[in-house]
Amino acid sequence: MPTYYVASDIGGTFTDTVVIDQDGNVGRYKSSTVPDNPAEGVLDTLVDAAQERGVDLEELLGQVEVFAHGTTIATNAMLEGRARRVGLIQTRGFGDTLTIMRGFKSIGLDEEDIKRFRTLVKQPTAVPRAMTEEVTERVDYAGRVVCPLDEDDVRRAVRALRDRGAEVIAVALLWSFANDEHERRVAEIVAEEAPELGVTLSSEFLPRIGEYERTLTTAVNASLRPVLKTSLDSFENTLTRAGLRSGPLLMQSNGGLATFSEVEKRAAATVMSGPVGGVIASQFLGTRSGHRNVVTTDMGGTSFDVGLVLDGLPVMSNTTLIGRDELALPSVAVRAIGAGAGSIASVRNGVLQVGPESAGARPGPACYGRGGERPTVADADLVLGYLNPENFLGGRLTLDVERARTAIETHVARPAGLSVEAAAEGIKTIVDSRMADLVRQVTVEQGYDPTDFAVFAYGGAGPLHAFSYGAELGCPQIIVPITASVHSAFGIGCSDLTMVEEISQPMQTPPGTTDHAGALPPETLDATFDELAARATRDLVAAGADKDSISLVRSVEIRFRAQIHVLTVTLDTGAGALTAADVNGMVERFVEQYEGRFGKGAAFLEGGVEITTFRVVATSPVPRAELTAVADHSAVAGGSAATRPVFSGGTWRDATVLRGDQLHDGMTIDGLAIVELADTTVVIGPDQDAVVDGAGDLVIQTRA
Template identity: 45%
Template structure:
C-alpha cells in the first residue's frame, strides 16, 4: 500500500473497464456495467471493485493515484443519439448550404460496402444544424489571407441576435479561408460572447481545424460545438467527483489522435474524443507490442456492441487524415479504426429466410436474454452460453449468474424453429456468422491495403474478443494471437499507458509543375522550414503548459501529399532537422512508395505533379508509467473438463477448462480449451494451443 498508482478507465457500450497498475508493474483489472444516463456512476462502480480487490477503501486507493487516464464514449454517444447542444453556424455569405450538401458524400459516408448498391436505403444524416440556424454574414478573405470584403458587423449582430432568440447553446464559426487570416472569425466570436454571454460555447474553424477543405473544416467545427457542452459538463463532473473522493493526481482524457490531453483541452476540442475508447485499445497494443517485440500488429476489440479493428505497422498506429463518424466527416488526424456492428450483444434474427447477426445490438440494457435484464432477442452471447463456451455460473467471476435456459429458449424459438434447425445448429450458425464477418473485416483492413496477415500478430481483447479470436483469427490465417493480460480492459490500459499529445497543423498549398520528373526542385525548402519552425514552437508551448519538461518532449512532423487534381491525400512523415532540398526529395520518394503500397504497383503518376497541402507537427509528452512485471509462479494449474461445441469441428468435444491465474508459463494446452478469468473467457479451438508468457499474456498458436 501507499505507493503511486496509475489508473486507466474506458466506458464502453456495455461495460465500464478499469485497470490499475502500481509502481512494480502489478496489474489489476475489473469492470462494471456501463450506466448510460450517468456514465460516472459506472466508473465509480468499477473503481470500487478494484479498491475492494486491493483490500482498501475507494478514498484510500484514489489518494495514491498519480495519474488517471479516461477514455470516454460521451462524445460518441451524444452524436449517435443526437443529444448534442442546440448549435448555430455562422459562415460566409453564399456558403450557408455547405454543411447540408456535404460535397454529395453524406448519403454514402459510413455505408458498408455490401450496402452501397442499395440506393433506396441511402439517406443523408439528420442535420446537426438545420438551415434555420445557419446564418450567412457578409465578408470575404481570399486564399492568401487578404481581406477582399470587410466584415459587416451589423449583419453579424443581427445574425447572432436571431440565434440567441432561437435558444442556441453553442456557436460554430466557419468562414472561407479563415485559416489564412482568422481576424473575422475572432471578431464574430467576440460579438457572440458580447450578446450571448462570456460562458457560451464557441468554436472557430481557424482554431479547431485550420486546414483546406471547406466542407470538412465546417463539419469538424460544427461537430466540435455540437458535442462540446455535454463533454465539458461530463468531464467537469467526473473530475470534481474524483477530487471530492480523494484523488489529487493528474486527470487526463484519451483523445482519438494518439494520446491524452487535459480535461480543459478535451472540452475545447471535443471532436477529438469521437473514437476515444477504440483508440485506447490500439495505444495499449502499441505499448505492449513494443515490450513483446511485435512491430506489426492487427488489433481487434470485440465488446458488447461493436468490433473495432486497427493496424500497427512498424511500431506506429496507422492514422487517417479524415474520418467518417455518423455520416459526417472529421478533418483531423485520428488513429484509423474500422468498426462493424458485431459484439456479444449483437442480435441474431431470421430475415427473409436467412440468419443475420447484427449490426443491431441489445447493448448494456436490456442486454442479451441470458442477462435476465429484460432482453428478449437472441444474441451472440446467448449462443456462446448455449454452446458451452461461457459457463453461466462463472461469468464475471460468479458475480453475474446467467440464465442458460432462457438463452436456449430464445434461440430455439427465434432462430432454430423458423430455419428448421436444431438448437445447437442455430447457436453454431450465430457464432460462425459473426466470426466470419469479423474475419472479413480484418481481411479487408490488411489484404485490402496490400498487407499480408501472416506478417502480423493479432491482438484480441474486449469483453467478447478472446471468446471469438480463435475463430476469426484462424480464418484470417495469422500465425499467432495474443490475448493481453489486460484484454478484458485493454482500452482502459491504453488510457493508462498513453502519453500527453498535442497536434498543430496548417494548410499551405505547394504545387510542383506537371511533367517535371524531379518535382522536389519546385519546392521551396526554406518556406517549409519556416512553417515547421512556427508549428513546432506552438506545439512545444502546448506541452509546456501541461507541465512537460523539454527533455520529455518528442516532436514529430508530417505532411499531407497528393498528386495534382486529386482530392485525397496520404500523410507522409517528415524527418527531423532543417528542411533541405535532399529532405524534400525524401518526402516525394516516401509519398510515391506509400501511394503504390496503398493503391498498387504502378499506380503512381509523378508526371501529374505533386501537391503538399497540410503541414502537421505532433508533440508527445512522455509520462512516467511502470512496465509489466513477470508474473509470480503458481503452485498448481487448476483445470477440469466440460463439453463445448466446436463450430469448426461441428461436434461436441471435451474441452480443458483452466483458471487464467493458475496457468504456468511454458506449458501449452491443446485445444479445444477454455481459459476463464473473472472478467473474460478465452476459447481455443481444435488444432490450436494456448499458453501464457511471463508477463501474463495468453499466446494462441496453430
C-alpha cells in the first residue's frame, strides 16, 4: 500500500494542500477557504488528491502517515474579537500593568494609519481594567516569599471575576518565574471556587522576566486556548470520520510542529502558524539549490508576508507581533502588510489607495462573480491581461472580465479621471511598490544588502507580481518554486517536531569584567540548560518522538546592564558541558551582533552584561519522503507558444504565453512572457529572462 505525507495551510482566501507520496512526488491542491468550517476546505483539496490517484477519500486518508497543518484560527480569533473573555489576577499594586503598556503608539499600524496623528492612540488593552483583580502576595527577585498569599483575597477575586463574566482566568504574579508557589495555589483556589473556568499560569506558560510582556502573553494565551481547542477538536474529528488514522500535527510560530494536545496549552504560539511555513520551505529548497541567503515573499489573497533566511537558517525574533500586540514568544521573523490579490482599491480625496482592506474569500474580488463589487488587485491583473480568465485554479473558476472592468471603472477610473487600463496599471504599480518597500524594511533597514539575496516568490499571487517588486530591489535572482501556490503548506510538511522551553534567571557580570566566565560560571549555566532540556525532551517523547532522535539548541537572551532590549545568542556546543571559553565566546558573539546592529564601537563592555533568559529548542525529525520529483513537467515537453496582449508601461504589447506542460529542464524563456501553471501564473518582465531548473523552479533574472 502506498504511504502519503500530507500538509495543509488554511489561509484567508484559499486553502492549500500538498500530498507527497513515498517516492517523493508532490501533488499540489487548492480550494476556497470556508470560514465557518475550515476543515471543509481541506477536505475539498483531499477529494481532488484522491480522485487524481483513482481512490476514494477514505482510502487516501487511511494511507496517510503524517498529517501536518497550519491554521489562522488563533490569529483570526484575536483580530476579530472572538477570543474568550479573560479575568486577570495580578499582584496587589500591579493591576495597571496592561494599561500602562510598553512601546509606541505606532506598533502594528501600517504607514497610512501612522500618518493620521490626530487619531494615533495606544491600542486597547488585552484585558479591560474592570476584568483585572489584585491579590495580596509578594515574592522578591530571588524567589523569597516577602508577603504570604492571602487566600481569602484570592477567593474574593475569583468570585468577582466570575460574576463579571470571565470565561477563563489568567494569573500573572510579579515574580512568579522565580517562585511559582503562589500561582500554583491560586490555580487550586480557582478550581475550588469556579471549576468551570480554565486557568493559565504565567509561571507554567512563560516563566520569564518582564511583567508587561509576560502578563500580556499569558492573558492572550488564556483567551485563545478554548477557541483553538474547540476548532482543533472539530478539525481532527472531521478528518478522523473521513478516514484519517494518524493524529494531526500543528505548525507553531517558531517553525516547528507539535501535537494538537500539546499546542492547545500554548495557543498563542500558533498565531504565525501559516506564514512561517513559507520561510521554512524557502530554507529547505534554498539549501538544495545553493541559495543560503533568501528573501521570502508570500503574496496571498489577503496579505504580503516577508521573511529572511541568512546563511541557511531562518531569522528568528524574540517576539511575535499580532495585530497591535507584541507577544513574548519566539517566532520565525515575518513582517506583513495588507497587500494581497484581494486587496481593495479605492480613491480617497483624489488619491488612489490599495489595501489594507481585503475582499477575502467571500465575496472575493469582483471577477469571481460571488457578489463582490469593489475592485481588487486580482481584478486589475485580469484587466491588464496577466491572468487567463479560463485558467484560474486550473479552470475550476472562470473569471469575469466585464465585472472586473466595471468595478475598476466605477470605483477607480471614473473618480480618478483615468482609463480603465491606466487605473488597473495604477493599482498594480501601487501594490508592487508597497511590497518592495516592505522588503527594504526587512533588508536595508536591518543592515542587509538586497543584492546579496535571492528572492523566493510564492503564494497565489506572488509569482505574478515578483517580476516587478523583485526587480525594483535589485536582487540578482527571483525564484518561483514549483510549489509556489502551496509553498507554506509545503514548508509545514518539511518541518520537524519542536518544543521550546525557557526560563528567566538573571545573571550579571560586574562593570569592567574581562573574564566573563568568572562571573557567569559555566556549571551554573549548564544546570539551567539541563533542566530546560529535560523538560523539552520529556514533552517530545510524550508526543511520540524517539529520544535518540532529539537534537538540542541552547541560547540565551543577553543585554548590556541597565539596558532594556536584548539580543539572542546561540551557544554552538550542542549538549556538551560548557567551558570558560564557551562562555567568553558567547559574550564575544553578543558584542559582535550588537555592533553589527547598532554600529561599530556601540558596545559598552565596561558596563557589564546581563543574561536574562535561558532557552532550549528541542527538535525531532518527522517522517517524510525524500523529494525526487517536484516538477510536473518533463525533459521532453514542448509545443508552440501562444501570445496574449498585456497592458504594460502604458501601452498594449504581446506577451508570449506558455503552459506548464510546455516547459522542460534547462529551457530559457525571454520576457515579456506569461507561464500558466495549473495553480498559479508566473510573469517574466520585458527586460528579463527565466530558466527552468531541474526541480521545475523558474529562475528569473534581469538581462545583462
